[in-house]
Amino acid sequence: MRRHWKHGTFVNKDDSQQTSDYDPFQLIRILTRKITPSRILFILNVFATVVFQLAIAFGLTALVTQVSAVSHLALLHHIIFYVISAIYFSLEFIWAFVRRISMVFPWNLVYLLVMTILSSIIIAAESLAYYDDVPLIVFAFIWVMLQVVVSFAIFIPNDFTQTWLTRIVNVVYTVTILGGQIAFFVRKQAKVALLIAGAVGFPCSCYLLTKEVKWIFGQGTYYYPENNIVKPARNIYGYCWSLFLTVMWIYSPFGMRNETIQSGR
Numbered sequence: 001m002r003r004h005w006k007h008g009t010f011v012n013k014d015d016s017q018q019t020s021d022y023d024p025f026q027l028i029r030i031l032t033r034k035i036t037p038s039r040i041l042f043i044l045n046v047f048a049t050v051v052f053q054l055a056i057a058f059g060l061t062a063l064v065t066q067v068s069a070v071s072h073l074a075l076l077h078h079i080i081f082y083v084i085s086a087i088y089f090s091l092e093f094i095w096a097f098v099r100r101i102s103m104v105f106p107w108n109l110v111y112l113l114v115m116t117i118l119s120s121i122i123i124a125a126e127s128l129a130y131y132d133d134v135p136l137i138v139f140a141f142i143w144v145m146l147q148v149v150v151s152f153a154i155f156i157p158n159d160f161t162q163t164w165l166t167r168i169v170n171v172v173y174t175v176t177i178l179g180g181q182i183a184f185f186v187r188k189q190a191k192v193a194l195l196i197a198g199a200v201g202f203p204c205s206c207y208l209l210t211k212e213v214k215w216i217f218g219q220g221t222y223y224y225p226e227n228n229i230v231k232p233a234r235n236i237y238g239y240c241w242s243l244f245l246t247v248m249w250i251y252s253p254f255g256m257r258n259e260t261i262q263s264g265r
Helices: 026-031 037-067 068-076 079-099 107-127 132-153 163-186 191-217 229-251
Strands: 003-006 010-012 020-022
Touching: 003 132, 010 163, 020 163, 037 107, 037 229, 068 079, 079 107, 079 191, 107 191, 107 229, 132 191, 163 229, 191 229
Parallel strands: none
Antiparallel strands: 003 010, 010 020
């Protein structure tokens, strides 16, 4: 079956009655869509929320890793981190499948705060297995990466309409993050497994973070409505969180202590 191009319309040779309009300038109009003042305010509010979440994660991580008394207490009760990780990933699945949580105020805000605290505790727990300066360096790297992704997302023509690719990346991302967490908490000194998980999870996290930023700016076919700040802020912070973990895992062969959190020392 052959298809011929005729005046902006694909015409099927077998059935000329079945036509589908095609506008070659549609992509240009989408990418040059004007960002309104309300959209700018929405973008600023989203990123302000993300910065607030990152500040909580950074503060808690610095407290646990830099204050020896807190570090010693955390290592003595490290079993709590297993429970917190299980709760966190359970809430992540609830967030993914119960969409009303991200839409109803004030429960979405409470959920956002709870998830931020739990994820920050997980970061702090994993940071104890590395040398003191490693988590702080990784935080600085993530901050730079976020700015690079924002700058990159503004100019790329791809608006992530290939949803099948996003679904595949999402599946790989989820399996990798869960596998990395299991490898960290179950296997002692699982440096090779963490390195592999980090190498796979890092590009997936970058892709998904770029997608979220693109949707926030609203210059693609898919974009976030301006009446909900919590959902995009939560998603962006979540991918920044996974970037932190994957970079730490990649650095495991070089920056992990000989005694990990499982040893309790």
